[in-house]
Amino acid sequence: MNLIDFSSSPISLLPALIALSLAIISRHVVASLGIGILLGAFLLTHYSVSESTYYLASTVSSVFVEDGSINSWNMSIVGFIVLLGMMTALLALSGGTRAFANWAQQKVKSKRGSKILAAALGVFIFIDDYFNSLAVGSISRPVTDRFYVSRAKLAYILDSTAAPICVVSPVSSWGAYIMTIVSGILISHGVVEYSALGAYLRIIPMNFYAVFALLMVFAVAWFSLDIGQMRKHEILASQAQDSDDANEHLVQENDLDIEESENGKISYLVSPILLLIAATFSAMLYTGSQALAEQGTAFSVFAALENTNVGMSLIFGSGVGVLFALAITLKQGLPLSTVLRAVWLGAKSMKGAIVILLFAWTIGKVISDMQTGTYLSTLAQGNVSPQWLPVILFLLSGLMAFSTGTSWGTFGIMLPIAGDMAASIDISLILPMLSAVLAGSVFGDHCSPISDTTILSSTGARCNHIVHVATQLPYALAVAFISSIGFIVLGVSGSLWLSLVVTSAVFVAICVLFSILSRSRVVTATS
Secondary structure (H helix, E strand, C coil): CCCCCCCCCHHHHHHHHHHHHHHHHHCCHHHHHHHHHHHHHHHHCCCCHHHHHHHHHHHHHHHHEECCEECHHHHHHHHHHHHHHHHHHHHHHHCHHHHHHHHHHHHCCCHHHHHHHHHHHHHHCCCCHHHHHHHHHHHHHHHHHHCCCCHHHHHHHHHHHHHHHHHCCCCCHHHHHHHHHHHHHHHHCCCCCCCHHHHHHHHHHHCHHHHHHHHHHHHHHHHCCCCCHHHHHHHHHHCCCECCCCCCECCCCCCCCCCCCCCCCHHHHHHHHHHHHHHHHHHHHHHHHHHHHHHCCCCCHHHHHHCCCHHHHHHHHHHHHHHHHHHHHHHCCCCHHHHHHHHHHHHHCCHHHHHHHHHHHHHHHHHHHCCHHHHHHHCCCCCCCHHHHHHHHHHHHHHHHHHHCCHHHHHHHHHHHHHHHHHHHCHHHHHHHHHHHHHHHHHHHHHCCCCHHHHHHHHHHCCCHHHHHHHHHHHHHHHHHHHHHHHHHHHHHCCHHHHHHHHHHHHHHHHHHHHHHHHHHHHHHHC
16 A cells, blocks of 8 residues: 655644644543544545555554564553553452551651652662553552542652653663664764763763653652642542542542452562562563574673563563462452452453553554654754754654654654764764653653553553643643753753753752742632
């Protein structure tokens, strides 16, 4: 099938913009994504009904089957989500979730403490962003519910720790993927001063968005910097209710309608989670070592992570966690019918997230065929002063990731472009420009309603998806503003330390402003 080439036309932006706008305005994500998919299909096939129907059928099927075989990446993520849903239900049934919540309520003495706990867990679990959002959500939700923290606030904490910590962690699926791309860029441009790992470590402090997004999470948690729609949801939560247009409910309500055992222990929750983490990381090292052996390459942890099969590792780890949680529930002598019902309810609870993900993947393929990323990347090339390139690449990568819903896809397109531009203009700018792409990609992905990380964060928190997007946006934009200042200073001065000092000062000023706005809204609400 011959598709129309939109690589040099702003029309390539249309399906993404329509889908994103409708999702935000109507708050019906699936329907909005469906309209974007249909529009893209008609545009690509020049409004031919028969060809667009064939295109839609092949595009949807590619989500499940690719090159004549199962799409292992997509299906492994779906399997991981289902298994984690089952595990969450079993942990609740065993009484582990209740025991941990009771323990945390004794040890964590305040609402602030429950938010800090969620943020700290988000930083601690840095292996993979999908795993981070769902696992930390299942652990933290009972605790934050007990202290009447809104689901919107928890979703923000999950989303703002998942990708930002993974993108600055060498020992993660993100770090391995990024180092693979950076290695190729360094080799192609003859940069021998540092290895891919060395370059990655140098880039970390330049990734202003990731650094300050993490700092903002802890500032918001500690100082209760509730602005915009977040304030509304925090007030509702403090009144023992959380606003969710699809299903208004008390925040302490048992989402899965599972009767939790009163004989649960903290170990019933902690042990399966720790085993899941250990099994996932071990599987990542094993699959990576197998790939290295096939290549005839010596084993190392970083090399293994660069070549690991993340999807299969997540399936293995979550499978081990489910089996262990199942053993715990059966050991308590619970009726088999009760256990099987909990497993079914856990899997069923993930239906909404899976449907949104399937639609997001489909529109991602449509956007790829529209060559939205290619068109946006051309905007970065032209007669621009080198000192402005870092901030331009940051903003452009953010726009691309927001429109396409994928930071990894943006990495793949924009990192090589940033390397080529640095090589042709000033090779000393290669690390600042690469860091700008990484930061912008996380920013755009962080804000996008069609990002799988954003979807899984709202799923992990059991929060309405568009509510999560709307409440998170002001914080993401504030950090993006701080980051833009940092990249301007870095581009003009070439000094990382000066950039960090300036961005830190701006960060403090923003936090003070948010504090003033939060207090003024309290006064207004109570007056």
